[in-house]
Amino acid sequence: MQKRMCWLPKFGEENGQKILHLQTETQESWLPYTAFPQFSVPDHRIPGGSKGMATFQKLLKEGWEVVSSF
Template sequence: MGDRTPGQMTWKPDGATDAGMLHLRHDPSEKWRPYTEFPEYLVPDPPKFEFSAGYATFLALLKKQWQLV
């Protein structure tokens, strides 16, 4: 996946029932999917984590120039 351009991230995708969880997509034409469906990017949240699910993954992808939408 090294050649892939950075994707997009959101916490509240339109129509999602699991808002508050990080959602990802590689391209704006794709549907938003929970970050747990992207094992290649998943960074486990620390135990007793008090932020939204996927925050550790969010921070890691920000460093890789992913866009927050």
């Protein structure tokens, strides 16, 4: 299975800012990128920047699939 990425609200926040979530196997739940230290990189130091954007850019270059938010 191809590894996948999706922008989802942080757990427990319905109207909060979306953060990057990852899924390494189809049957697994989506988890925040911070749960995968082997794939994540430090966030950009931009005030108000998206949490996970640096990781998103890295993984996109590595061929991860982007899934629309649902």
